[in-house]
Amino acid sequence: MNIDKDSNKIWILFLSISGVLILWFGSYWFIELKFSNYEQKGQIGDMFGAINSLFSGLAFAGLIYAIYLQNKEIKLQKEELNKTREIAEAQEKALRSQAESQNLSVFQSSFTQMLEIHFRLMDTYADEKHTGSQRFNQKLIRACTEDPQDFEKYILQNMDARMLRHLFHISNIIELILIEFPGDPKKQRIYISRLVGCLAYYLLYFIVKAKDLDYYKEIKANLELIIPSLGDLDKF
Template identity: 35%
Template structure:
């Protein structure tokens, strides 16, 4: 039970006790001040209209409560619709963020591959320019360097402008 309902429940109990006390006190007062049963009956009949009034007031309060609850339900539905729209927007943003992250990972992988190829080209260039390298080593280094340069060209040709951004 929430904290807000405890004071309300306590107030309701107080009001019920007050009504019962007034009802009991009125019975005692009627018995004390009106000694004849016929006088008591006549006095009780005077409150028939009051009973009808209180019944009508209770019915009006009931209708008012129903109207308030209907408005509250309507507001809750509107909030649910707004929350659903926000969740959909949030989901779209998350999907866009995932797409961006995937592109970043792909670009990072491409960059790493290009750097590795460049390192290999530098290595083969060093073998080619090294005076201690044999003619056979130089020739193999030139062939491998050429293959890697072709692979680099293919990677570059396969890129879109948006991939490079």
Template identity: 30%
Template sequence: MSVGKLSKYILGGVVFVVASYATFLLWITWPISSLTIGQAGVFGDSFGIVTSMFSGLAFAGMIITILLQREELGLQREELRETRLEIAEQKKIFKIQNFNESFYRLLDFHKRNLSELSVYSDEKSERLKGIDALSFLLGRLKKSYSSYGFQGFKDTTEDEKIEMSYALFVEVQTTLVRQSRYLETITSIFTLIDTQLEKQSEKEVYLDLFASQLTVYELKYIFYQCLVSTPEDSLREYVHNASLYSDRGQDIGVSNTHRDIYKFIHKIEIPRSKSKFHVPFDRKKIRNIKKKNRIRKETHNKASQKDAA
């Protein structure tokens, strides 16, 4: 029962009691004109209980007023709590909207910077842009590094590992032109996700979304730039924390030797390239297929040699 309803019941009860008491006194003393002076004084004093009742009523009214004020303050506190929750929810929605706007704007900058990448090819006598430019630079790096004739990495001495790593560092920084604006935009995207989002689950959603926008050539280019980056460059740390190469690192076209050099320098394991085909057959069937294909090739080669003779 609320304080308002309780106060109405109390007030109604007091009025009823006072009215009943006054009616009773009038009934037993009527007519009042027949009372003597002493009897009239006693009759007046009999209303003292009513006076005490009204004093008690005033005190009760004060208590009721306090209770009403308390109830009203409680309602105000509830309204303030709901208002704070609403403001917090609006603030959260605004923060998400602001983040999404910044995130997708940076994605647009990333695409624009990628399309504006440019390099001149002497072989084709033309200027290549975008993915074609990255593909050309990465191909030139592979060709220039392979000219050293290095074989493997794990089974070499410490001095040979340092020599191979040094050669790769030199070739990357000489061959792969560092596209600062392109790389800074990628770093900005990582920074935005890391600083503006609190929950790790939310960060992973946007990191996966960003990773899905990167082509194989971009991932490969970022790999080599992280390899030769300085400790002050935050891109490599962001790439490692985001596990950018956990799912796609196997298919970016980086040789196992370069992955070994990356681990040797930065102590970070990059998933190795896949060396086996995935086929929907069991091992027994695969052995039989290989055997038949080998026989077929041998038969074909013998027939070709016979025809040539």
């Protein structure tokens, strides 16, 4: 297809040049045969000279018009490019907003699931006499009433290892919040406050007392983020 187009262009150029040459030689022979007097030939030559000037002027005007059309076309292309860029930016913004919405939806789903795991873990602490939350709270109350000097020793000796590891799950929930909103302290506080609202009183009390223990040194920074949302608990 492209070869045919190139071939057509070559033929058009060839025919145009041939037409000009034929017209030029034809005019020459016509003048030679028609007018034998050089004075008449000179007058005809002067007339052709005037026509040449006219055609030169027309060619110059055509050049100016072609430049004008080219500039107009360039402006139209720029406008189209600007519109295309605006459309692309709008699409990018919409996609970004959609991605952020999807990310938030995934985060909220993960946040809810991890809270559900928290309550399921509580259920696993049940025994024959108490529900999981009752038994866990009893252990927490007993630990929190221990002398501060014996606090760490008591919890390591008397609390179920799963109960001790429960704070690591709480820390994982906080870590999830920090990862989702790395540069947004306001949203971090909102979701940490929601987390605090789901935790039992004595679990929060236990976190305040246990966050400085060596056992929890790896998650101390995360646990301390709970403190601003505790209200009067931070005085214990």
